[in-house]
Amino acid sequence: MGSYYMGIDTSAYTTSIAVVDEFHKLMFDGRALLKVKHGDRGLRQQEAIFQHISNIPCIIDSLSNEIDISKIKTVSASVKPRNNKESYMPVFKVAQGQAFIISKIINSEYKEFSHQEGHIAAGVLGSNLINSEKFLAFHISGGTTELLLVEDNIRNYSIKIIGGTRDISAGQLIDRIGVKLDLMFPCGKEMDILSSDGFIVQKKIPINTYGTWINFSGAESFFYRIIEEKIYSKKDISNSVFFCVANSLANVVIQAIKLYDINDVLIIGGVASNTFLREVLCEKINKSGLGNVYFPIESYCTDNAIGTAFLGAVKDGEKTFGGL
CATH class of the missing domain: 3.30.420.40 (ATPase, nucleotide binding domain)
Structure with missing residues (x-):
């Protein structure tokens, strides 16, 4: 019986849950855009958190109707914007808490990554960079424009x-x-x-x-x-x-x-x-x-949990891309 790997990401404007199989094939991709009032330039964190909490049950319901949850081996969460100790944003606590609870209920492993690592992994997935140990990445999103030197480590990316x-x-x-x-x-x-x-x-x-x-x-x-x-x-x-x-x-x-x-x-x-x-x-x-x-393909550019799910599958103690 094959295994599934779930990822959850609750970014500033999107609630995302994805599942990939052991061959990194996308099995489920559920997303809900957070609602912003016309004329506003964003959401306060408490508003975003409320919408994430409201969105997750609906996405989980769709997921449970499409895949066999008993096959989920790992549940991973995007728990902070970047892969450093000081990085923090309240919205990611929703993904962290929900992923941990789900992992305990279904008796699976639980892993944590950063939102930025998820973006990198979603971009690497399906590209020639899947076997690369060092490359440049340009993270360009609503709140981020960072040019990065990325090295692939066993458990996490090294990002400068x-x-x-x-x-x-x-x-x-x-x-x-x-x-x-x-x-x-x-x-x-x-x-x-x-x-x-x-x-x-x-x-x-x-x-x-x-x-x-x-x-x-x-x-x-x-x-x-x-x-x-x-x-x-x-x-x-x-x-x-x-x-x-x-x-x-x-x-x-x-x-x-x-x-x-x-x-x-x-x-x-x-x-x-x-x-x-x-x-x-x-x-x-x-x-x-x-x-x-x-x-990445266009649907992998915007905020998603695909990269987080993928990292849960490959960051499992062995060399990530060189060993695939």
Whole structure:
């Protein structure tokens, strides 16, 4: 009888439960987006926690109708944003508590990972990086824009921040401009659709990078100004925001490839699903021969528990990817 591995992730805006089998095939992927009032730029932690607690029973009910729960060998949780002692966010306590309770009830193993490790694992799953022991990863989501040096260890990833943003994240820039354009938060998906029919504004867009670091606050002020001018359409502004983000990211990725002499770069997080960003990074890095940029499939970019479930299956005392 085969084994299943469950993962639970309760991030800032998504309740997620996933199950993979011993061959890392996805058996269940249940998610519920948290609801944000129109015009708001996010949720307070207590609001998010309440929605997570409300969502989990519904997802578990669907899971129990689709798979044999008795085959679950490990239940894993994303318990904090990053893999360091100081990292903490209240929403992840929901996943931690629910995963622990479930593991005890069904008499399975219980494991803990960080939300960032889950994103990395979801990106690695199905890519050529599954056998890589060292690579670069760019985590780009609603609250995070971090360039990472990743090494695969037996129990957890070794992750070192080597670049990213010094002020607001790429996701925050996108969402703040989107809300200013009267779009529903989070705004990335709608802006991606709008941008496909837009053009870059005929002004010098600020792209502020130095080494492996980015500043987006200047770009935020720039886009606020041109929105107030009411000259450009939402489509053109959306296209221009992604132009700014994509070229900023490309600049620092190229610098990191040269600085660390590592050619493989994994782009993870919700913003990694953006069409424009993928095209620019592939054009500037893959096609230029500077390195190899990998993207997860779109559904693996946004917050999910697939990577957490996968880690529960492979982080079991043996070498993770080299030994598969």
